[in-house]
Amino acid sequence: MTAILKFIPFWNVLLAALMGLGDWCRFAWASITWTFRPPYRYHNFFYQMQFIGVQSLPIILLTGLFTGMVFALQTGKTFALFKMQNLVGSTVGLALAREIAPVFTALMVTARAGSAMAAEIGTMRVTEQVDALYTMAVDPLQYLVSPRVIGCIFMVPLLTMIFNYVGCVGAYLVGTTLLDIPSGPFLRHLYWYVDPEDIFGGMLKAAVFGFFLAMISCYKGFKTEGGAEGVGRSTTGAVVASSVTILVADYFLTTWILEFFTTHHH
């Protein structure tokens, strides 16, 4: 059987990828089962929420504001061709709620917190601190991975909400000043077209992204081998793998959410 499989192009690459995926699934499953067993370390959990959420706030505010601004500018210039600038608010609002806010927030959190997770756990791995946890009968999956994953599942959706808000503020500022859209129609369209389902759909996505980015980054940290260079490799690997997973998962989640969640009959 394997003799035949070897004729498939890039068989070794495929095999390595599949084995990596299988290993990750086992890691994720083990982490999930540890999460629901006592003791519950609230301190670690709140510390991670603070690190992932509160400390990401400045970068989310900044990127959210500018994303909303540039999106309003681009759509405004295009819509002006059809004299439909009034739709800028609703277009930007919808795009932010459904796609841009969850994806951008998840990518920013990956860059900031995911890389830190991989580097921190990776360093603990190569300096035997992870093994020390095992020997002290403290499972590192429970102690290190669970709080980070739960922290991300909670905080990425909240950061997404904030991204939504400042994005709309940015679009409003650009729309009403640079594009000369009257404030009233801008806000009315925004209010009319963006439904709670759009926001909740986006937040649901964000929670899934949070799960993936934390679980992948922790996994990469856990599998670190070989000193400082290994930690560097894990960190890069964590950011790349998480980002790709977020974008791929986004497509599949969107098809599902569009199918079952959002009902638009305007």
Place this chain on the structure above:
Amino acid sequence: MIEIVDLYKSFNGTAVLQGMNLVIPTGKITVIIGPSGCGKTVLLRHIIGLWKPDRGKVMLDKVNLSALNRFQLNEIRRRFGMLFQHAALFDSMNVYENVAFPLREHTKKSEREIQNIVVEKLSLVGLSGNEKKMPSDLSGGMRKRVGLARAIALQPEIILYDEPTTGLDPIMTEAIDNLILEMQRKLSITSVVISHDIPSAFRIADQISMVYKGKIIETGTPDVFRNSKKEEVQEFIRKGEGKG
């Protein structure tokens, strides 16, 4: 009693443990010696279940460690303490927090009780007054002693020492040797000590075992060991004592 039965382990095709058999008696000090890279640390990691053997088993009081799931293994590790070769202190915590860590995790002691234990353990290893220092501010020998204080904080039944005295000065080496002896005598803790230090091994051991090329080639009391007929053992003793 810890029983190591026909243990095999390879890493990327390199056989490290090649059919290792050893009985570690309860309440005694067993010193495991052998040249670098012969598999001593690998053996120690199997005893506490950090690694699973390719073949063979580690039995702790009739329980096969390799057959346990991760939850059972975690439970059984409460009976162990381990000192790592490079101490493996948590670098995000200071000395006090490192030693207090197992107490906070596994006991319901008040902060005052924890403080008393930490102060006591630190004074045992000769590091009183260093509570607030971070691991990065300590020398290698000091880190190792903090690691030892952390390993003994919960007074486990079994303590595994990976080269406890390597890198320490002669006075500190003797102090650590005495500490290991004292804990065994007072609390009848089972100690497994990995060492290169022949004079110290003869001083503290109830049983000495030598690992050579992935196998135990000699086991016995210090006297039996000293009079071993094996060429490798005699050479190791000769060179070790000449150096020490």
